[in-house]
Amino acid sequence: MDIPCKVNAIFMDYDGTIAPVDVSREESRVFPEVEKVLIELSKYIPLAIVTTKSLSFVKPRTESFAHAWACSNGVEIVLKDGRRFVPCEVYEKERYIKEIVTLARELLSRYDVFLEEKWAGTTLVGLCIDWRTSKNPPPRELVEKILQEAEKKGLKVIRYEGHPFVDIFSVAYDKAFAVDMLKKILQVDEPIMYLGDSENDNPAFERVQVPVAVIHHRNRNSPLKAKYRIEQEKLPELLKKVLEEVRR
Ligand SMILES: [Mg+2]
Known part of the structure; x- marks a missing residue:
């Protein structure tokens, strides 16, 4: 199916x-071919990152082209000019997420797992339990125990099919809210x-007119609700078409 490339923003x-x-996190970078086109596109239309990652992780990797970042699942929105939007609710709920971080540290100390605390400024807003590239991953039951504890406290839990990490957030937003x-x-x-x-992109897919799922070996069978699909290696090609359209 032809993907409409005349768009006002990505x-x-x-x-x-x-x-x-x-x-690994340290090695994570935008694909050079993709970044090149995005830098060019950023001169014509707004580009924004919508991620469960924290600002401190994602901003240095995308500031060559992004005009805005919706981080930690929409909890923190930051613009290039420095304006910042954070809901008051995160300050009230910080203590619950802190309790979960303490629990996760206790239960998972014997395993090779990365516990990424997500901060919005000086407020703890989320935790990612990440065992990708791990040689000694935590048993699923143990991770599940932490997630259930988080749910009992009214925190937002995101499980991903086929992905070796889970996210917990203090506030129940999603990517549709971010969009x-x-x-x-x-x-x-x-x-x-x-x-x-x-799957955590599904709420955003349902919110826009041109939702595109980027397909790779981990998500080939995931229940993605995007109208359009593209193989990851074809992404530069798609972005170049958008560039052609916006330059017209
Ligand atoms: Mg993703």
């Missing part, structure tokens, strides 16, 4: 979408293209 996920899915906020703040109208690669 909102995109980071991990597995514009960056490889199976590399709505970005539309408003950046003052862009449809059609907007959204690029994503996992």
Whole structure:
């Protein structure tokens, strides 16, 4: 199916979408071919990152082209000019997420697992339990125990089919909320293209006119609700078509 390339903005996920899915955090970078086109595109239309990752992780990797970042699943929205939007609720709920971090540290100390704390400024807003590239991954039951504890506290838990990590957030937002906020703040109208690669992108896919699932070996069978699909290696080609259209 032909993907409409005349769009007013592109909102995109980071991990597995514009960056490889199976590399360590330290090595994670935007695909050079993709970054090159995005830098060019950023001169014409707003580009924003919509991610469960924290700002401190994603901003240094995408600031060559992004105009805005919706981080930690929409909990923290930051614009290039420094404006920042964080809901008051995160301050009230910080203690619950802190309790979960303590629990995870206790239960998972014997395993090779990365516990990424997600901060919005000086407030703890989330935790990612990540065992990708791990030689001694934690048993699934143990991870599940932590997730159930988090749910009991009213925190938002995101499980990913086929992905070796889970996310916990203090506030129950999703990527659709992030997309709505970005539309408003950046003052862009449809059609907007959204690029994503996992189930947590589904709410965003359903929010825009041009939702595109970026397909790789980890998500080939995931239940993605995007109208359009593209193989990851074809992404530079698609972006070049968008560039041609916006230059017209
Ligand atoms: Mg992703």
